[in-house]
Each structure stands twice: as C-alpha cells, then as structure tokens.
Amino acid sequence: MPGQDDNPPPPNGHSLAENPPLVEDPIYLHTRREAKIILVMWVVAMVYTCSYCYLYGYASHPSDPAVAGPTISDWVGPLESFDRKADSVTTPLGLGIPDWVFYGVALPWLACIFVSILFCLFIYEDDDLDSVEEAVSPATEGASNERN
Amino acid sequence: MNETSSITMMVFLLYIVGVFVLAGLSHRLLSKRSFLSEYFLGSRGLGTWALAFTFAATSASGGSFGGYPSLIYSYGWVLALWIGSYMMVPLCTMGIMGKRLNQVARISNAITIPDVLRDRFESPAIGLISSGTMVFFTICFLVAQFKLGAIIIEDTFNLQFDYAYEVSLIIFAVVVIFYTSYGGFRAVVWTDVMQGIVMGLGVLVLIPIVLNKTGGLEKATKTLAQQPPMAITSVPGPDGAKGTFNDLVFHTTGTPAPAGIAYRNPEKPNSPLLIHWQSDDELAFAEITMATDAKGQVTTTANQVKRAVEQDAVLGNVLKIEFPYKNNDTETVDGVEVSHGATGVIWFPEGKSEYRYPMIHGHELVFGPGRTNEGRPFHTLGMILSFFTMWAITGMAQPSTMVRLIAFKDSRTLKRAIITVSIYFGMIYLPLIAIVMAARSALPVLTPEESDRAIVLIATRLVSDMSIPYQMLGAIFIAAPFAAVMSTVDSMLLLISSSAVRDVYQRTINPDVSQRKVKIISYSTTAVAGVLITLAALHPPNFLQKLLVFGAGGLASSFLFPTLLGIFWKGTTRQGALAAMIGGFCTTVGLFLPTLLGGTRIDSLGLHPSLWGLIASATLGIAVSKATGPPPPHLVRRYFYKQPPT
Numbered sequence: 052m053p054g055q056d057d058n059p060p061p062p063n064g065h066s067l068a069e070n071p072p073l074v075e076d077p078i079y080l081h082t083r084r085e086a087k088i089i090l091v092m093w094v095v096a097m098v099y100t101c102s103y104c105y106l107y108g109y110a111s112h113p114s115d116p117a118v119a120g121p122t123i124s125d126w127v128g129p130l131e132s133f134d135r136k137a138d139s140v141t142t143p144l145g146l147g148i149p150d151w152v153f154y155g156v157a158l159p160w161l162a163c164i165f166v167s168i169l170f171c172l173f174i175y176e177d178d179d180l181d182s183v184e185e186a187v188s189p190a191t192e193g194a195s196n197e198r199n
Numbered sequence: 200m201n202e203t204s205s206i207t208m209m210v211f212l213l214y215i216v217g218v219f220v221l222a223g224l225s226h227r228l229l230s231k232r233s234f235l236s237e238y239f240l241g242s243r244g245l246g247t248w249a250l251a252f253t254f255a256a257t258s259a260s261g262g263s264f265g266g267y268p269s270l271i272y273s274y275g276w277v278l279a280l281w282i283g284s285y286m287m288v289p290l291c292t293m294g295i296m297g298k299r300l301n302q303v304a305r306i307s308n309a310i311t312i313p314d315v316l317r318d319r320f321e322s323p324a325i326g327l328i329s330s331g332t333m334v335f336f337t338i339c340f341l342v343a344q345f346k347l348g349a350i351i352i353e354d355t356f357n358l359q360f361d362y363a364y365e366v367s368l369i370i371f372a373v374v375v376i377f378y379t380s381y382g383g384f385r386a387v388v389w390t391d392v393m394q395g396i397v398m399g400l401g402v403l404v405l406i407p408i409v410l411n412k413t414g415g416l417e418k419a420t421k422t423l424a425q426q427p428p429m430a431i432t433s434v435p436g437p438d439g440a441k442g443t444f445n446d447l448v449f450h451t452t453g454t455p456a457p458a459g460i461a462y463r464n465p466e467k468p469n470s471p472l473l474i475h476w477q478s479d480d481e482l483a484f485a486e487i488t489m490a491t492d493a494k495g496q497v498t499t500t501a502n503q504v505k506r507a508v509e510q511d512a513v514l515g516n517v518l519k520i521e522f523p524y525k526n527n528d529t530e531t532v533d534g535v536e537v538s539h540g541a542t543g544v545i546w547f548p549e550g551k552s553e554y555r556y557p558m559i560h561g562h563e564l565v566f567g568p569g570r571t572n573e574g575r576p577f578h579t580l581g582m583i584l585s586f587f588t589m590w591a592i593t594g595m596a597q598p599s600t601m602v603r604l605i606a607f608k609d610s611r612t613l614k615r616a617i618i619t620v621s622i623y624f625g626m627i628y629l630p631l632i633a634i635v636m637a638a639r640s641a642l643p644v645l646t647p648e649e650s651d652r653a654i655v656l657i658a659t660r661l662v663s664d665m666s667i668p669y670q671m672l673g674a675i676f677i678a679a680p681f682a683a684v685m686s687t688v689d690s691m692l693l694l695i696s697s698s699a700v701r702d703v704y705q706r707t708i709n710p711d712v713s714q715r716k717v718k719i720i721s722y723s724t725t726a727v728a729g730v731l732i733t734l735a736a737l738h739p740p741n742f743l744q745k746l747l748v749f750g751a752g753g754l755a756s757s758f759l760f761p762t763l764l765g766i767f768w769k770g771t772t773r774q775g776a777l778a779a780m781i782g783g784f785c786t787t788v789g790l791f792l793p794t795l796l797g798g799t800r801i802d803s804l805g806l807h808p809s810l811w812g813l814i815a816s817a818t819l820g821i822a823v824s825k826a827t828g829p830p831p832p833h834l835v836r837r838y839f840y841k842q843p844p845t
Contacts, residue, residue: 117575123581142416148633155280164622170290
C-alpha cells in the first residue's frame, strides 16, 4: 500500500466556512492498522511454511522443464543435500502425518487458528458500523425509493 | 438399485427438499422488505453463523470436494503445502477488507461490488466495466461448475444410459436455478449454511470410518513410501471421452533398471508391439508402441498388451498390468474371458502410436514436488509461492465472497465469523488429505481422469458393508461435493443477475424503474442466466479445469487492487482504479491465452499467471493514480473523513 505521504491533504480548506475541521475516520484508521498486522502475519506464515516444506519435505527440487526461461527454482538451486529418501519418512506422535507436513503445515495451521482467535478477541476493533451515515447519491435513489 | 444407492438417493432427496423449503421461507421475506436490497444482499443483516457458513461454503467450491481430493489421490501429501495458505485464508479474506468494505458500501448504500466501485470513484465507466468483467469471468467459472454438478449426479447414481450427462445436468440446473431465482440472496445464504454443515459433518464422519477400515494413516503413509514405481495411463478417447479407452496400470514389482525390451505382437508378427522401459535420471518410463494397420490406425488392444507382458519371460517378472476402475468387469469374447472396456482399440491423441508413461515412485506421494502424468514436477517453488499467495490474497477479491462482506450486520458478527471459519477450514482441509491418503490403499487404481471419483468411491465402498446408519452417513458425505458446487453456483448466478439488473439496467438505463418491474427483471434474469449457462454446459469445452482456474484468477486480478486501493488509499483516482482493473484483466487473459488455445500456459519465472496479473494491476493502479492525482476532495472527504464527535 502506498505510504501515507502520498495521500492528498485533508480536504478541509475549500469549505472551512461551512464545515468544521474534519478528522480521519476512526474506522478507516482501525481497518488500515488491522490490515497491516494481518498482512505481516500472512508473510510470516508464508516464509515459515514455504521454506520449511521446500527444504525438508521434497524428494528433489527441480524446476518445471515446460517453463521457458529461468525460474525461481533455478535461482535457488537444486538443494540436493536436502533431498528426502524413501526410507527417511517419520510420523511424529504416531499420527501418520509425514514429519515435514506435521511441522511445516499442521502445526503452523493450528498456530494460525489460535492467533486468529486472539487477534479477533483482542486486536480487531469492535467498530460501530451502524453509525455510518448512508449517503444517498442520485444514482442510488432508485433503490431507496423502493422502501417508500 | 442396491441398498447403498437407495440410501444415497433418499439422503439426496431429503437434501433437495430442504433446499426448496429454505427457498420458500426466504421468498416470503422478499415481500416484506426492500426488494433489491433483500434479493441481492439480504438487507445487510447477516448474523455470525450465516456469514461464517455462507462465506465458507461459497469459498469452498466444488473443487474442494471434487478436484482437491482428486489431486490428493494423484499427488499425495504435497497437497498439504498446496492448500497450506488456507491457514490464513479466513483472517486475510475476511479480516483485511471485511469491515472497511462494509463501511464503504454503507456510505454509498451500494448493494453490489460494481456498485461500490462506481460510487467510490463516481464513475459509471468503472461500474459498467467491472460488471462486464465480472460477468465474463463468472460465466467461465460457472460453466465448469455446472458440468461438475452434473457429473456428481451421474457418478453418484451410476447413471449409464444415453444422454445420462444431459439428464443429470438438467436436474442440477432446475434445482439450482429454481431456488436461487425464487429465494434470492437469503435463500442462497440459508442453503449455504445447510450445505456448510453437510460438508463439515461429512468430513468429521468419514475420518473414523476410513481410519478404522484401512488400518490407519501411519500404516498407509509408510506403506506408500516403500511402494514400487507405478505408471497409470490415461489415454483419453476421441473428443475427450474418458474412462472407456483401455487405460492400463503398470506396476513394477522391483526397482526399475535401465533396460530396453522389445516384444512382438504374437497375433500379428509383422506389427511391432514394443514395451520397454528405461531410466531417465530417477524417473523411469513405460513406453509402448502399438501395432498399426495399413492406414496407420492403431489396432492393438489393452488386453493384447496385458497378455503379451504376462507371457514375456522378462517383463512378466518385473511388470504387473491391470485395468483400472470401470475396466475391471469381464466378458467372454470368442470363448476367451477378457476385461470389458479393454477389448477396443487403444486410442492415442493426435494420431500418435507411441506414448511414454512415467513410473511414479511411492515416496513421490509422501514428499514433494509430486509428479504429473507427463513426468513433470507438480508443485515447484514458483507454484508454492503462487498458491500461498493466491488462496489467501486473491481469495479476498472474488466478488462472490466480497458481496458477503458488505452484507453482514456489524463488526462483532465479522469477528465471530472469522473465528468460526478459521476453525471450520482447519477441520476440513487437512483431514481431507488424511482421509484420501488413508483410503488410497483400499481404493481401486484410478487414472487421473477417474480420480475425480475418489471421494465418491471412498464414501460408497468403505461403508457399503456397514450398517444402515453408517451408510446414511456415507451418503451425507457424498452429498458434500454436490452441496459445495451448489453453494458456489447459486452465489455466482446472483452475481450475474445483480450486475445486469442493478448495475446495468437500474443505474444506467432506467433509474426510475418501478419495484414491480425490478422484481420481474430480477427473477427472470437469474433464471435466464442459469438457462444460458446450462446450454453452454451441454457442450462444454475440453479445457474445463483450465477455464475454472482462468475464471478465478481473472476475477482476482481484475478486482483486488481497484477495491483494495479504493478503500485504503486516499490517493487512488478513478483513472488509477480503471488502469488497475484493465491491467489485471489484460495480463491474466494474455498469459492464459495460449492455454485456452490448446497450448501451454505462460508461467514466467515459474509463477502462476494470476500472480503476474496482480503485480500488473497494483503497479498500474499506483502509477496512474500518482500521475492523475489528486482525486476529487469531496470523494476523499466522503470516504476517509468524518465530523469529529461533539
């Protein structure tokens, strides 16, 4: 998202005589902050899950020969020392889930559910959406008229 | 009809009756409230359970219970990484935009997503272009979903008569079109809740049954890791017909070694029948060359291949050949018992008489990257990053889910719904992998085309010898994919009609339209859209799965950044939003075009085209907004500022 400096100045000036100074909408500020936190959490989940699984859960690390030109796999390299062999699979806790899926996907998945619950309970603001004034633009009058 | 089929039929009928009852109840509400707002948005009154389940059920399209289990069957545990981004999907798709989008929609009293964009930027052009884009990609998506719905009916009830597909399609279409047209958004939401419960219940019920009947996941995983290589042929019939053209499964009974073995067809000594296999790095291929007649047409049957291999002194020791599902019935031809379906001529696409089938090791189903039927790696690093981004980030921008975010009641509802969906997705997607992987050993061998049936086979075969209550639970599970398809299709049908009625007719052509006329147009547009899509699905294109991915990717790259920038960045101009939408659309269509024309998709740097669509959309949206800014002050004031509390 572009930085705050790129935003236009508060549009108060041209009609100060008629309108009192405006403040930034608190719901907008809350949702922007919450969106940034969620995006950071998503990046953390992606970096951990993708890198763990790619390093510890792959029998080989090839690029797709059907893709023309260089690929990200080529840049990272073949990582042969990480290649898993058939007899190397273990299943933690006897659940039958391969080790790399258990540590790379299942555990972080559980963690994400837990963090999502905490986020909703303690960080996500309980904004009052009912207080939003519904503006009736000329274009939406048709829908509004139905109520009459 | 056997007992299992009768029970399945009964559960299906009960389910459909339930859907109609909900549509009837919903229709009664339509007469009491503002028609358009109620018909397309449920009067912005969704509570926690309704929002959670309608969101979950709409997101979990038919692919979740059809394509996803099929991919698990074909590629194994790597699907955990493929779907892994769903750990963040509820928080990302509902939490990032939900509250703010709902607020912006309330400010302008918008009831559709094009409505939101049109008012946010005061641009009829954006409204019309976004409506057109939405209808275009949604139709692509819906044709594929209608076909999937028909196939589920056809497969579940094992309909084997002429026009079975067409009859199934009409049954599916009539049910969906009727309840969607008649009940509107609230009927869709209520049925979504029911469908969401059916899906969740189905998974929870099947876990103990499958683990108990197959000896557990631990055993299945370790057995699979040691399984010798196997090749499953999937030769499609002429015009893409599947499952009838003599597919073969090659099992090696030892480690493949570089070897070349030629064999002559004993019945036609002058026609070569070659079966040899060789190692190519670690990947071995079964390579078969068929006998041909004077016109060059292949004449070898699958049975001849099988018999030739079995009689060969060397091949018979290292290869075991069987016919996969559907081809395992036998019949007597000229006094010889042969497998039904394996008596015809093997058909190769594009007149080929040779084909290479990769022998896939068992451990390739336990570790990544998985192997496609052409021998290519399935989930490469580029695809890992693409899918982790696509599910969580592009999932935000599907209009069918976004419209639910402008329909909920208050922010407390949204918070509870995020928690509910987080737990719900965790209960469905990972357990589905465990179910399919554990049941794999108990299933017949399925070709890639037939693997779509994996979930139906698991539910029917594993419970067929159990008591009636278990069979009923199995039938509920079979209803899950059907419910998943319906819950996606109904939402998208309403999207199309809302675009036509609200965005095009009411807001562009005739703003003074009467309520009575709006009602008639809404009902009939929903029905007509459904009928047209049914007609298209009667003769669907062969690249159906690609169409599905194209539709979802196109919607995301066209809608994500115009919406995201519009609600979070004050500096977004209407030109910037338009550039973001058109840029995303053109990039996605351009990169997918080769696929739709029968070629190979352009995955630059190994990344999915949808990702490039998003990158192009974001770049253009920001650059053009900066070049054409600042935006009109009254719009910034309206959407980003408010009077201070007194």
